[in-house]
Amino acid sequence: MTSLALIALLSFASPQLNAASEVLEFSDSQQEQRYLDLIDELRCMVCQNQNLADSNAGLAQDLRERTYQMVRSGKSEDEVIEYMVARYGDFVMYRPPLKSSTYLLWFGPLIFLLLSGATFILYSRRSRKKAAVKLSPADQEKARRLLDN
Amino acid sequence: MNIKQFVTRPKFLIPFIVFVAVAVFFAAGLRLDSTLVPSPLIGKQAPSFNLPVLGEENLTLSTRQLTGGFWVLNVWASWCVACRDEHASLIHLAERGVPIAGLNYKDTSENAQRWLRDWGNPYFVTVVDQQGDAAIDWGVYGVPETFVIDAQGIIQYKHIGPISPETVENEILPLWNASKLQSG
Numbered sequence: 418m419t420s421l422a423l424i425a426l427l428s429f430a431s432p433q434l435n436a437a438s439e440v441l442e443f444s445d446s447q448q449e450q451r452y453l454d455l456i457d458e459l460r461c462m463v464c465q466n467q468n469l470a471d472s473n474a475g476l477a478q479d480l481r482e483r484t485y486q487m488v489r490s491g492k493s494e495d496e497v498i499e500y501m502v503a504r505y506g507d508f509v510m511y512r513p514p515l516k517s518s519t520y521l522l523w524f525g526p527l528i529f530l531l532l533s534g535a536t537f538i539l540y541s542r543r544s545r546k547k548a549a550v551k552l553s554p555a556d557q558e559k560a561r562r563l564l565d566n
Numbered sequence: 567m568n569i570k571q572f573v574t575r576p577k578f579l580i581p582f583i584v585f586v587a588v589a590v591f592f593a594a595g596l597r598l599d600s601t602l603v604p605s606p607l608i609g610k611q612a613p614s615f616n617l618p619v620l621g622e623e624n625l626t627l628s629t630r631q632l633t634g635g636f637w638v639l640n641v642w643a644s645w646c647v648a649c650r651d652e653h654a655s656l657i658h659l660a661e662r663g664v665p666i667a668g669l670n671y672k673d674t675s676e677n678a679q680r681w682l683r684d685w686g687n688p689y690f691v692t693v694v695d696q697q698g699d700a701a702i703d704w705g706v707y708g709v710p711e712t713f714v715i716d717a718q719g720i721i722q723y724k725h726i727g728p729i730s731p732e733t734v735e736n737e738i739l740p741l742w743n744a745s746k747l748q749s750g
Binding site: 462463475476479480483503505507 | 603604605606607613672697698702703704705707708
């Protein structure tokens with residue numbers, strides 16, 4: 418039981434352990450936080466589904482190092498992001514910027530939800546109306562005969 | 567339900583049409599290669615570097631010295647397996663007269679020189695990027711990568727991964743021929 422708990426604990430702790438394995442010096446905690454935010458936000462272009470913080474690919478290590486140097490030299494978060502985007506494109510960011518080429522990406526799911534919601538409402542209204550149709554006694558008799566057979 | 571009902575009540579066709587549309591999107595999506603990310607550098611000035619020359623490490627070469635004519639930059643390394651796949655294409659490109667500069671990425675001088683001896687040298691010069699710093703400036707994330715730079719120093723084309731004979735024929739040589747026409 419204790420070993421299970423330990424495994425569960427460690428599986429949550431691994432990103433922190435990973436980040437802590439690099440010993441870096443910062444002039445203040447604000448700078449450190451900026452660095453941690455950046456390597457969390459920037460994508461490893463080689464592995465694509467990992468950020469710089471999680472990846473041990475050679476390029477990710479280089480870009481972490483580059484990020485560290487830029488943060489140490491007092492660059493702002495936007496400046497570092499701008500630097501990376503100028504080289505690797507918007508894809509280097511996990512959250513793509515809002516612009517004309519990404520409107521569909523950002524609003525597509527909302528449009529889909531609205532469309533499917535509207536279709537659902539229209540359909541259920543119409544079927545409710547249909548259900549309310551009254552049959553004449555003759556039709557009811559006909560229906561009963563059909564069902565009995 | 568018979569066929570006539572489908573014709574008279576096309577509503578029943580809607581799910582089928584939706585299915586076909588989704589299938590077409592998925593099929594197209596499967597054919598896309600998610601590892602190919604468009605480079606923001608295309609149409610921009612080639613990033614500068616000033617790097618030692620392979621084999622003559624006391625000499626350096628800068629982008630500025632290379633600017634002024636059409637050239638191709640190929641990022642390669644001796645440890646890069648895919649680089650061997652494209653090597654024949656590069657040799658072919660060099661034989662057609664296209665000047666190719668090599669950027670030897672995170673390699674050792676010995677291994678790089680042995681590689682060129684063993685497989686042939688398509689480069690008129692190879693510069694050494696031991697730390698990978700210049701490669702970061704060029705937005706390189708997967709070796710091999712190939713850039714086509716025009717006489718104005720603008721990046722016209724970028725290819726990620728090994729170049730094939732088709733890439734040479736359909737992408738690079740047309741740019742090369744166009745540049746020859748321009749310079750007369």
